[in-house]
Amino acid sequence: MYTDLKDQLTAELAEIEQAGTFKHERVISTAQSNRITAGPIGRDGAEVLNFCANNYLGLADDQRLLDAAKTALDERGFGMASVRFICGTQDLHLELEQAVSAFLGTEDTILFSSCFDANGAVFEPLFGKEDAIISDELNHASLIDGIRLSKAARFRYRNGDLEDLRAQLEAAAALNDGKGARRTIIVTDGVFSMDGYLAPLPGICDLAEEFGALVMVDDSHAVGFMGESGAGTPEHFGVSDKIDIFTGTFGKALGGASGGYVAGRREIVAMLRQKGRPYLFSNSLAPAIVAATLAALELVKGSGALRETLFRNAELFRRRMGEEGFELLDGEHAIVPVMFGDAALAGRIADQMLEHGVYVTAFSYPVVPQGKARIRVQLSAAHTEEDVEAAVQAFVAARDAVQAA
């Protein structure tokens, strides 16, 4: 029975390969860090500087997190073998939920196995066919999928475009024979990962107020390091009290293992505990991850030192790359896109970078618009100034090598 499908898939895989969009993984044989050993599958790896992890605060191999995880392994075991509501809730889970609430300044928090699951859980229980969900066109795939699971009317606005958002809010207000949607929510990433651009939250919150809409921010690329205390883009813009639903991941700045959350209004979180399908039907977070994430939050709360290092590195990289004549997208985030335009060129530069001991990734259409191919560099607090300068020098050398070829 499989023969036909096998042939079809083989042909389709070959097409992906020919289109140059096949995702080849590299194998890392060290902990995630600024320096890793990495290589193609089946070949020996080499030591390289890593500039493409979401390890913004450098906590992925931090000894304090490892210690917390080891203690939890010893004291609370490896896994829960249950979902939360049957027999999978440990005191640690409640502690982490309270810690996230305190960190973000929300009334309550509910944990998920990932932010993908958090976004998959939110919409279906809260928004039905009388409701409207208005989503930024560049929102993360998990938001798009989560929104699809609800029966609400869907509207999409151009990335960060407040005028278009207003037009979509007006369209939502015309639903239900002009009575308007029962509930309207504006959904946005806090930071858009391909550009490092921040969502215009103050303008979004103003429009939400004007139209009586809710606001949801997925702050996965900001929680832990954006904002004065690391609470993310709402804190950065001073609009935390206007956000109704926060989602985010523990899989980036906050240790980088896994796990996600929905935080916000008490009743919203309470409803997700009753009806959020990824919460009801998927396993509890492992105790070691919960304990290490608690340790990560403690660290972030206790000191701004890692955040300062991160942004110093990002500034240094932006400045030095500008001096060397590279075109960057403007911004303040630790995501720094180095623009090459042509997809093949960006790919060749990335390959050359690896030859020079720096691991970065090129992105091209359809992940970014046609003609906007780039190498997305991500800075980390784990990088030293020497690491940053080495990355700049590798870019210069890669450019020279590609131009000479």
Ligand SMILES: *Cc1c(COP(=O)(O)O)cnc(C)c1O
């Ligand atoms: C990374 C990311 C996610 C997914 O987070 P996981 O916890 O890895 O599932 C969701 N939303 C955004 C905006 C992200 O950047």
